[in-house]
Amino acid sequence: MHLLAVAMRLTRFTDFAVRVMLYLATHEERLCSIGEIAQAHGISQNHLMKVVSELAGAGFVQSLRGRSGGIRLARPARHADIxxxxxxxxxxxxxxxxxxxxxxxxxxxxxxxxxxxxxxxxxxxxxxxxxxxxxxxxxxxxxxxxxxxxxxxxxxxxxxxxxxxxxxxxxxxxxxxxxxxxxxxxxxxxxxxxxxxxxx
The missing domain is CATH 3.40.50 (Rossmann fold)
Structure with a gap:
């Protein structure tokens, strides 16, 4: 693929990671599941699990286990997209x-x-x-x-x-x-x- 075409694309990890974080920011009133985020963006759930693990390890995302568990931002969003x-x-x-x-x-x-x-x-x-x-x-x-x-x-x-x-x-x-x-x-x-x- 030509360099200029590649230049306009996000790498897979960065693309998925930013999508996860912004999805969580717009649904901060509740816990979200990896499955729903994967479905919303048409992304493989297995890929997202790896991304979420990296984000949690870096302190950006909090993961809660259990039947009623899910993921959320480690710090609440202020919806400031400026x-x-x-x-x-x-x-x-x-x-x-x-x-x-x-x-x-x-x-x-x-x-x-x-x-x-x-x-x-x-x-x-x-x-x-x-x-x-x-x-x-x-x-x-x-x-x-x-x-x-x-x-x-x-x-x-x-x-x-x-x-x-x-x-x-x-x-x-x-x-x-x-x-x-x-x-x-x-x-x-x-x-x-x-x-x-x-x-x-």
Whole structure:
């Protein structure tokens, strides 16, 4: 399969994991079964059992055994599906929600106190090779988006961590680049929104 076609797909684990978490967030008033989630999304129950086991081990999902058991989010959702992007040099706002820096390198000339971060998620940034190749060249923007999506699909744990945070509070993805139109935070925000649409 051509690289650009592959780039638009989530890996199986990441896709299933995000679907599970967002399904649980929209049905938080009760325990859910793996069977119902599998049926809702047309996914193999065996595959989902492995995904849920990984999510439970990472502390994202709580699994209750027994006849009336099931699974639920380890922390309640706030139904906050708002994700926005902002330059990290801009003044923090109460509307920012959780402020997450998504750059691999610390922003030049910025003190940590001024950044007012809730989380620095370095691992979700583009790889050094991809970042250097792109260099914010508008002519490479389309290819960059697809290649970065491929990297995100391979970065399940960081993506799930961000999706979990997003379900509990509004999230602002922070970046240092001067180019507000062609930057990886914009791609990441769109990627998260696309994942949510998959879950209805």
């Amino acid at each position: 994700v926005q992007i902002k330059r990290v040099y801009e003044k923090p706002s109460q509307d920012d929600g959780a402020r997450v820096l998504v750059d691999r390198l610390w922003p030049r000339g910025l003190k940590k106190e001024k950044a007012a971060l809730d989380l620095w998620l370095k691992d979700i940034a583009p790889s050094p090779g991809l970042r250097q190749w792109f260099d914010h060249d508008p002519n490479r923007w389309q290819d960059f988006q697809q290649l970065y999506r491929t990297e995100l699909a391979q970065n399940g744990l960081a993506l799930i961590h961000l999706a979990d945070l997003l379900r509990r509070a509004p999230v602002t993805l922070l970046y240092a680049a001067r180019d507000v139109e062609h930057n990886h935070a914009r791609v990441l925000a769109d990627y998260l929104r696309d994942a949510m649409k998959l879950c209805g």
